[in-house]
Amino acid sequence: MRAAFAVLLLAVAGCVGGPAGPAPPLGPVEFGEGSIAGASGRERLALSTWTPEGPLRGVILALHGFGDYGPSTFDGPARYWAARGFLTFAYDQRGFGRNESRGRWPGAERLIADFREIAELIRGRYPDLPLFVVGHSMGGGVALAGVGDGAPVDGLILAAPAVWGGDRLPAPYRVAAWGGTLLFPDRRWTGKGIVSIQASDNIDALIALGRDPLYLAPPSSREFTGLIRLMDRAVAAAPHVRTPTLTLYGEKDEVAPKDAVLAAHEALAGPKTLILYPEGWHLLFRDLQAEHVWRDVVDWMEARS
Numbered sequence: 503m504r505a506a507f508a509v510l511l512l513a514v515a516g517c518v519g520g521p522a523g524p525a526p527p528l529g530p531v532e533f534g535e536g537s538i539a540g541a542s543g544r545e546r547l548a549l550s551t552w553t554p555e556g557p558l559r560g561v562i563l564a565l566h567g568f569g570d571y572g573p574s575t576f577d578g579p580a581r582y583w584a585a586r587g588f589l590t591f592a593y594d595q596r597g598f599g600r601n602e603s604r605g606r607w608p609g610a611e612r613l614i615a616d617f618r619e620i621a622e623l624i625r626g627r628y629p630d631l632p633l634f635v636v637g638h639s640m641g642g643g644v645a646l647a648g649v650g651d652g653a654p655v656d657g658l659i660l661a662a663p664a665v666w667g668g669d670r671l672p673a674p675y676r677v678a679a680w681g682g683t684l685l686f687p688d689r690r691w692t693g694k695g696i697v698s699i700q701a702s703d704n705i706d707a708l709i710a711l712g713r714d715p716l717y718l719a720p721p722s723s724r725e726f727t728g729l730i731r732l733m734d735r736a737v738a739a740a741p742h743v744r745t746p747t748l749t750l751y752g753e754k755d756e757v758a759p760k761d762a763v764l765a766a767h768e769a770l771a772g773p774k775t776l777i778l779y780p781e782g783w784h785l786l787f788r789d790l791q792a793e794h795v796w797r798d799v800v801d802w803m804e805a806r807s
Contacts, residue, residue: 526540526545527540527612527615527619528540528545528547528615528616528619528620530619530623531619531620531623532623533549533623533627534546534549536548536549536550537549538593538620538623540619545596545601545603546601546602547593547594547595547596547601547616547620548571548572548593548594548599548600548601549572549591549592549593549594550572550573550576550577550580550591550592550593551589551590551591551592552576552577552580552581552583552584552589552590553584553589554584554585554586554587554588554589555584556587557587558587558588558589558628558631559586559587559588559631559803559804559807560587560588560589560631560632560633560634560803560807561588561589561590561591561624561628561631561632561633561634562580562583562588562589562590562591562633562634562635562636562803563590563591563592563617563620563621563624563633563634563635563636563655564576564580564590564591564592564635564636564637564638564641565592565595565617565635565636565637565638565640565641565642565644565645566592566594566595566598566599566638566639566640566641567638567639567640567641567642567662567664568598568639568640568664568718568721568725568729569598569717569718569719569721570598570599570638570639570711570717570718571594571595571598571599571600571716571717572592572593572594572599573592574599574711574714574716574717575592575638575641575787575788576590576592576636576787578787578788578792578796579636579787579792579795579796579799580592582793582796582797582800583796583799583800583803586800586804588634588800588803589628591620591624593620595613595616595640595641595644596608596612596613596616597718598718599716599718600716604716604718605718607722607724607725607728609728610647610728610729610731610732610735611735613644613732614644614647614648614651614732614735617635617644617645617648617653618648618651618652618653621633621635621648621653621654621655622653622654625654625655632656632657632803632806632807633654633655633656633657634655634656634657634658634659634803634806635648635649635653635655635657635658635659636659636661636799637658637659637660637661637663638661638662638663638786638787639661639662639663639664639757639758639784640664640729640732642660642661642662642663642664642665642736643663643664643665643729643732643733643735643736644732644736645658645660645663646658646660646663646665646736646739646740646743646766647732647735647736647738647739649739649743649745650736650738650739650740650742650743651739655745656745656746656806657745657746657747657748657802657803657806658743658745658746658747658748659747659748659750659799659802659803660747660748660749660750660766660767661750661786661787661795662750662751662752662755662757662758662763662784662785662786663736663749663758663763663766664729664732664733664736664758665733665736665737665740665758665762665763665765665766666733666758666759666762667730667732667733667734667735667736667737667738667762668733668734668737668738670737670759670761670762670765671730671733671734671762699756699757700756700783701756701757701783701784701785702783702784702785702788702789702790703754703781703783703789703790704785704788704789704790704792707785707788708785736766737766737769740766740767740769740770740771741769741770741771742771743770743771743772744771744772745772746772746773746774746806747767747770747772747773747774747775748774748775748776748777748798748799748802749763749766749767749774749775749776749777750777750779750782750786750795750798750799751763751764751776751777751778751779751782752778752779752781752782752783752784752786752789753778753779753780753781753782754780754781754782754783755782755783755784756783756784757784758784764776775802777798779791779794779795782795
């Protein structure tokens with residue numbers, strides 16, 4: 503009886519972590535005014551663009567982390583990269599930022615599919631320029647899984663990627679997440695009194711995030727479990743990724759476990775470079791030493807352009 507109950511629990515748990523309702527596919531997609539529009543007509547994703555004044559050296563597709571949105575994460579680095587000749591596109595992923603779907607988890611597979619379709623759109627528009635994807639945290643998990651599925655990019659940059667999945671994530675964490683999703687799928691958890699995590703040494707940036715009405719926090723049970731499914735997909739994809747990859751990690755990161763990030767990096771099948779920042783935290787693009795990270799990213803891209 504106990505074994506049967508365990509099997510039933512695992513079967514049900516395999517179904518949670520998805521969207522509350524079916525999220526329609528985007529594709530095929532096209533650029534709109536400040537957005538990327540899907541052919542279904544039911545979803546438009548807010549889009550921000552940073553264009554160099556001179557000749558283009560390459561194109562960047564930037565993916566933000568959980569709770570965040572395009573310009574919130576990438577306005578600083580994208581301006582820096584534009585000064586070096588790189589055009590950056592950053593869209594708000596479904597369920598986040600300026601989108602009508604903000605607060606509704608779309609499912610890991612939909613996030614990955616959106617990325618692939620948008621990468622194909624940009625590749626078609628700029629066929630003669632190298633295309634790089636920069637993914638931070640959750641965006642790194644989406645990018646890694648999407649490139650593993652064949653997204654057409656020439657370089658992959660993973661900044662504190664969400665890859666705490668596979669056999670690296672302890673079973674009790676999975677059970678707790680699944681149980682919470684089964685019982686309280688849309689309850690948001692602050693973690694107050696349970697965990698204390700610092701995301702950056704840039705206190706002004708943390709205060710600004712806390713006051714930003716578009717920043718989505720804290721995560722719901724459904725989103726917790728959905729993130730686990732996404733990280734599992736990213737970890738499974740790593741051995742199939744032959745695209746040149748740059749992995750960035752802050753030694754003071756309290757969000758993404760170092761052993762999981764290093765294991766995912768080591769599993770990559772293609773050329774790979776790892777940069778560790780002794781003073782880096784999870785929000786690498788916002789930390790007090792963020793400009794070092796911006797420069798390392800563009801130096802690496804220039805070497806492949």
